[in-house]
Amino acid sequence: MNPTLGALTGFVSWTLLLLVLMEGIRTKLVATKAVAANGFTPDNATLSPFMQRLARAHANCLEGLPVFGGLMLISLLAGKPSLTDPLAYVLLAARVIQSLIHLWSTSPAAVTLRFGAFAVQMAIGLYWAARLLLGVMAQR
Structure with missing residues (x-):
């Protein structure tokens, strides 16, 4: 498997892992009657701060x-x-x-580090997009 296919598979798998973790915790909350089956919001706003961060981390993967x-x-x-x-x-x-x-964490330092990791992804994405576009244009 080449690195691109491996990384794409890893990205999808990571997104799925976060979803499975979130739904596993939600299942436990329903099974223990801590939350009604219909008591969840997409952002987990009524749950713990960790669950809210988990929902957002999963959404970030879906967005990217x-x-x-x-x-x-x-x-x-x-x-x-x-x-x-x-x-x-x-x-x-x-x-x-x-x-x-x-x-x-959502501390200021953690948010800064998190943005740094996202900035790396944006820079790579822009680089790839430019290279792909230049490749398409060169074929004309």
Whole structure:
């Protein structure tokens, strides 16, 4: 498996893992009758701060997957994974780090670190988009 495909699989898997964790905790809350089955909001606003952060970390992955995953998929479909391979695992690591920091804390220092991890992803995404666009334009 090349790095782009591996990182894309990792991104999707990380997003799924956060969802499974959230739904596992929600299931426990329903089973213990701490929350009614219909008592959840999408952002977990009525639950613990950790659950609220977990919902947001999962939503961040869902928001980023079409953009960053889309760029990886485009490079694979175009037969140009060499454009994304070198930074694919860096992007995945930055995504996982962003999520873990989000789960850990919302202190000013943590938010700054979390943004740094997101900034890495944005920079990689912009770089990939530019390279992919230049490649398309060069083929004309």
